[in-house]
Amino acid sequence: MHDLIEVIGINADNCLNCHQCIAVCPVKICSDGSGEVVKFNNHLCIGCGRCIEACIKSHFGVTEKSARFPIDDKEAFLASLPEGDLVALVAPSAQSNFDLPKLITGLRLLGIKAVYDVSLGAEIAVECYHKVIQSGTFKPPLIAQPCPAIVKYIELHHPALIPHLAPVGSPVHNLAVYVRSLHPDDKLVFISPCLAKRREFQDSQAVQFNVIFQSLQEIFKEHHIELSQLKDGDFDNIVPAGITTNFSSPGGLKQSYLHKYPETPASLITQIEGPIVYEKYFNDLERSIRKGNSDLPLIVDVLSCDQGCNMGAGCINSHKSIDAIETAVISRAEASSQDKTAAQKRQAFLETSIKQLDFEYRSYQDLSYLNKLKMPTPAELQQIYKDMHKYEDKDFRNCAACGYNSCFYMAIAVYNGLNKAENCHLYQEKELLKEHKALNDMVDELEALNLQLEEQYHERKRQEQMLVQNSKLAAMGEMIGMIAHQWRQPLSSISTLAGNLQVYLDLDMFEKDQFIELLTDINNHAQYLSNTINDFRHFFKPDNPQDTILMDTVIESTLTIIGKSLEYKNVKLTKEYVFTQTILTYPNELMQVFLNILKNASDAFVDNEIAVPEIIIKGYESDGYQRVEIYDNGGGIPADIMDKIFDPYFSTKGPGIGTGLGLYMSKMIIEEHCRGQLEVRNTDQGACFTIALPSLMDADKRGNLNSDR
Numbered sequence: 032m033h034d035l036i037e038v039i040g041i042n043a044d045n046c047l048n049c050h051q052c053i054a055v056c057p058v059k060i061c062s063d064g065s066g067e068v069v070k071f072n073n074h075l076c077i078g079c080g081r082c083i084e085a086c087i088k089s090h091f092g093v094t095e096k097s098a099r100f101p102i103d104d105k106e107a108f109l110a111s112l113p114e115g116d117l118v119a120l121v122a123p124s125a126q127s128n129f130d131l132p133k134l135i136t137g138l139r140l141l142g143i144k145a146v147y148d149v150s151l152g153a154e155i156a157v158e159c160y161h162k163v164i165q166s167g168t169f170k171p172p173l174i175a176q177p178c179p180a181i182v183k184y185i186e187l188h189h190p191a192l193i194p195h196l197a198p199v200g201s202p203v204h205n206l207a208v209y210v211r212s213l214h215p216d217d218k219l220v221f222i223s224p225c226l227a228k229r230r231e232f233q234d235s236q237a238v239q240f241n242v243i244f245q246s247l248q249e250i251f252k253e254h255h256i257e258l259s260q261l262k263d264g265d266f267d268n269i270v271p272a273g274i275t276t277n278f279s280s281p282g283g284l285k286q287s288y289l290h291k292y293p294e295t296p297a298s299l300i301t302q303i304e305g306p307i308v309y310e311k312y313f314n315d316l317e318r319s320i321r322k323g324n325s326d327l328p329l330i331v332d333v334l335s336c337d338q339g340c341n342m343g344a345g346c347i348n349s350h351k352s353i354d355a356i357e358t359a360v361i362s363r364a365e366a367s368s369q370d371k372t373a374a375q376k377r378q379a380f381l382e383t384s385i386k387q388l389d390f391e392y393r394s395y396q397d398l399s400y401l402n403k404l405k406m407p408t409p410a411e412l413q414q415i416y417k418d419m420h421k422y423e424d425k426d427f428r429n430c431a432a433c434g435y436n437s438c439f440y441m442a443i444a445v446y447n448g449l450n451k452a453e454n455c456h457l458y459q460e461k462e463l464l465k466e467h468k469a470l471n472d473m474v475d476e477l478e479a480l481n482l483q484l485e486e487q488y489h490e491r492k493r494q495e496q497m498l499v500q501n502s503k504l505a506a507m508g509e510m511i512g513m514i515a516h517q518w519r520q521p522l523s524s525i526s527t528l529a530g531n532l533q534v535y536l537d538l539d540m541f542e543k544d545q546f547i548e549l550l551t552d553i554n555n556h557a558q559y560l561s562n563t564i565n566d567f568r569h570f571f572k573p574d575n576p577q578d579t580i581l582m583d584t585v586i587e588s589t590l591t592i593i594g595k596s597l598e599y600k601n602v603k604l605t606k607e608y609v610f611t612q613t614i615l616t617y618p619n620e621l622m623q624v625f626l627n628i629l630k631n632a633s634d635a636f637v638d639n640e641i642a643v644p645e646i647i648i649k650g651y652e653s654d655g656y657q658r659v660e661i662y663d664n665g666g667g668i669p670a671d672i673m674d675k676i677f678d679p680y681f682s683t684k685g686p687g688i689g690t691g692l693g694l695y696m697s698k699m700i701i702e703e704h705c706r707g708q709l710e711v712r713n714t715d716q717g718a719c720f721t722i723a724l725p726s727l728m729d730a731d732k733r734g735n736l737n738s739d740r
């Protein structure tokens with residue numbers, strides 16, 4: 032196998048897998064985008080250098096970070112320098128990259144023994160092309176071959192065009208042949224804008240080193256040679272080049288040929304450069320030749336780089352404007368072609384050289400066997416399209432985002448293991464949509480779950496509400512007893528007063544003032560009964576608004592309900608509380624809590640046969656809380672049930688007597704509804720319940736009470 036010398040280096044660590052190198056590559060199949068980084072097959076690469084520029088762009092213009100870099104002969108050239116046997120051949124594009132006369136001096140300073148202008152080799156090329164065409168032995172079109180990337184492309188991908196490659200050396204080859212006749216034992220170095228020339232020299236062996244402008248700039252820096260400080264130098268050419276100093280510009284060959292042979296119709300020379308050469312031109316040309324079309328050109332002036340060699344991959348002039356670059360080259364060509372005497376000498380030189388030296392070049396080879404692209408069967412192709420999520424016409428976007436120009440070409444690359452379905456833009460878009468849909472489904476599920484939780488929460492709240500109400504109803508029976516105690520004294524007073532009235536009537540001791548006094552007393556007692564009923568009714572009302580209230584008021588309201596009952600049971604009640612700040616609370620619920628605790632204490636006195644029952648209610652404010660402590664001397668809570676007394680349905684009162692909800696509800700009311708704390712502990716004589724509720728200001732800071740109430 033023909034081992035193509037490398038011109039592109041890869042630093043895989045720097046690869047971003049952006050596929051820009053594939054997008055700009057005329058060959059495409061020389062890159063393998065099937066992995067995490069893009070790999071590179073040197074044997075299919077034509078050395079055009081486009082991928083380097085694209086890669087640098089992908090790295091925000093930082094050359095050092097680029098994954099792709101040029102390979103030339105800089106190191107071997109430097110190693111050879113001390114031997115003093117190097118002769119430099121300078122490309123015409125040097126004019127737009129360096130100050131040419133100072134560059135010549137700089138090269139000599141490096142130790143180069145002679146410096147020649149490759150434009151002179153271009154003069155030889157034009158002369159030879161003309162002779163070949165005139166001879167009638169060559170079947171047009173003649174494809175000019177100064178561009179080695181184009182030559183390699185034809186060898187690899189359009190072998191049918193090989194017979195049309197000019198049988199004449201490139202300008203540098205021709206000059207090398209001539210310079211070799213002058214310096215038979217010296218080594219030649221091409222000072223060049225072109226990476227692919229390394230490949231041409233590998234084939235021709237005419238030149239030993241290819242050193243690109245970028246490397247030369249580095250070499251000058253490393254040798255502390257500042258070109259601007261140098262005197263002008265001149266080429267060692269025996270005659271200066273003329274119009275062909277423009278050879279590095281697009282169409283340079285065409286202009287030179289027409290300048291020298293003005294009788295040639297311009298329409299017979301096609302000038303073409305850039306990506307279209309690869310994308311269309313050669314396919315069309317091959318087809319036209321095959322068909323024998325009458326519009327075939329005589330000469331094809333073709334270059335790989337859009338701006339010709341003036342802005343080749345190894346150049347250092349990307350900071351300059353295209354006008355500045357072109358003007359530098361063309362104005363030199365204009366000046367060079369003015370001198371008539373020089374032109375005569377040059378013509379004489381060309382005729383002699385062509386007679387004496389051999390500028391023929393036929394080292395072209397069919398390398399298409401390296402291009403082992405396999406084609407999928409229609410079924411295999413359909414499967415690849417399926418893998419790429421392409422099912423209908425609109426899925427074939429041919430958007431080139433994968434780096435290939437069409438979905439079909441991408442599918443071929445996938446089939447050949449050079450790319451993967453996942454790299455298709457549409458595939459990624461569809462996968463993203465799938466993920467998006469999955470996310471949306473998840474959101475829907477979460478929303479449904481949320482709704483369910485909300486419903487469960489409301490159901491729980493409703494059940495709690497019912498529990499509160501049930502516990503109130505359960506307490507109703509007890510309340511009836513309390514009402515009876517409340518009413519006993521006023522009813523008995525009313526009965527006595529009514530009896531007195533009756534006696535006065537019977538005895539006919541009727542006195543108006545006395546009657547009014549007794550009736551007023553009866554009325555007061557009746558009013559008291561009515562108020563008592565109102566207190567109970569208010570307590571049992573199911574709606575339960577929040578209110579800002581003093582803790583004293585809630586305690587006092589509770590005592591209007593249960594106070595008489597305690598009194599009847601001879602319970603000594605001591606009140607030691609002072610509150611100055613209000614609380615935001617549910618007064619009825621809080622009353623229910625106080626009632627539960629006081630009722631439990633009252634029951635404990637009976638159960639434990641306490642002779643002198645006593646309840647002390649203490650209240651004070653501390654640390655932003657209002658605290659109420661209710662002490663009793665009922666014997667306390669047994670240690671084994673202490674941690675259960677707030678559990679729902681836990682009761683010590685035996686079946687049918689207690690609901691087991693009183694303290695559970697109390698805990699829930701204080702801690703969940705009112706954001707406070709309810710705790711219990713035993714004292715020496717009984718139990719002490721402590722209720723702590725945030726004062727209004729502190730409740731605000733804590734974010735108010737439960738807002739759903």
Ligand code: SF4
Pocket residue numbers: 039052055056057058059061062075076077078079080081082083
């Ligand atoms: S040098 Fe040209 S042919 Fe080679 S990989 Fe780069 S772009 Fe492709």
Ligand code: SF4
Pocket residue numbers: 045046047048049050051052053069082085086087089097098099
């Ligand atoms: S241009 Fe190519 S080599 Fe450079 S980072 Fe992108 S994928 Fe990698």
Ligand code: SF4
Pocket residue numbers: 426427428429430431432433434435436437438439441442454455456457458
């Ligand atoms: S749709 Fe996909 S396969 Fe087709 S060109 Fe665009 S990225 Fe490449």
